[in-house]
Amino acid sequence: MSGFPGGTAVSLVSVYDWPTVDGQAGGSPHLHTASTEGYVVVGGTGAVETLSGNGYERHELKRGTVLWFTPGTVHRAVNGSGDLQIVVVMQNAGIPEAGDAVFTFPEATLADPEAYRAAATAPAAEGLTESERGEATRARRDLAIEGYLALRERVGAEGPAAMKPLWDKAAQLVSSRAETWRRIWAAGPRAQADATGAHLDALERADATHLCDAHAGSAGDAVAKWGMCGRLETWDLRP
Template sequence: MGAVFPGGASVTRLSVYPGVCAADGLAGGTPHLHLASTEAYVVIGGSGELHTLNAAGHRRTPLSAGSVLWFTPGVIHRAVNHGDLQIVVVMANAGLPEAGDAVMTFPPEVVADADRYRASVALPVDERRDLAVRGFLRLAADPAALEEFYDLAVALVRPRAGGWREIWASTVEAQTRRTGAVIDALARGDGRHLRESELVTAPQSETERLGMCGRLRTYDVRNGVTLDPDGLSRP
């Protein structure tokens, strides 16, 4: 078993949806926020925009090949596709987004009701996006509505927080502790960890899955495969 990806992060190849939203005529994904994780975009092809909303206001940031940006928990974000927008997404806290560290911007009466929220998440991709975009446009027009949405989002995910701590402890915290131990060893003149170094690769998923912002190809970075000098994976 190889080492996990640096920093306990995850890596995903994202092809942003080209379909147009009925609510405002823009192509792209479903607006949402993360409550505990920072997300980074490395744009590798195409063009588009990142629409964001937080306490500082509503912003549109152009995206093109070579763009690198990231946003912290609480930034509502929506990838808008102007033409074949391709992104490598680096997400902090591998495992947390998959465990529910994301809330879509559905109208408040949906976010306030856990059963209605789950039912809305299960809608077909286009219907789910259109519902969330309608909520996003309302939030962008009303700062008071954004405050309410933040409170509703926290209440929605609160029951999961205990499980999230376990995921975080096994990834980010574990790597931080390992780095601390290495620094302590180096301070003693101990470099034994250098003799245990590895070259690790993570296979890309063979099939795409539908995500919030587009079609995803994930990498199993929590179960990397160690490579031998000849480039073959170690049994």
């Protein structure tokens, strides 16, 4: 068995303290199409606003809060204290990094694949300084907030059924990536589950062969990035 346990990814997020048009500070609302995301709050206070099959909900965050979001759940991290810090545990390491997230941009942007791609990837453009990447990340966040606030209003008026157009558009935007994601999943999470099954078969026979490969693993130093919800410290934990 190789890679981080469970084929998961882990990152440390310092949630943005940039204010938005509704007076709250935080990151870009988005959803994941194939992966569940978990929060373990390690410092500060704030909230996560979600839009899902349960409609609109607000979940308060403080140190020790553990919360997770299944695929399709729009989530918006809100930095209440200015120092909200979260350990994010991401299912299917490698798939989120390969475009699993879809931002809640306005409908016109979501309807135009090229416009969506340009807005979603703007902070990664070549030749930008760190300051310019931060500005591009904030502009992307503001565009996602614009679409999110309109969507939240529709969900409030129409109920969870108002989410269906976004879910349909999200599936359309990522459909061409599913084959690549399947390979990532097979080499990571599925391979680890299969290895556990093989280990249990061996233990049932009192066969300790796999224990002879015991070792410790280390991811090395973290890499700093401009993320969707905040400044990230990430590690490559794939096999």
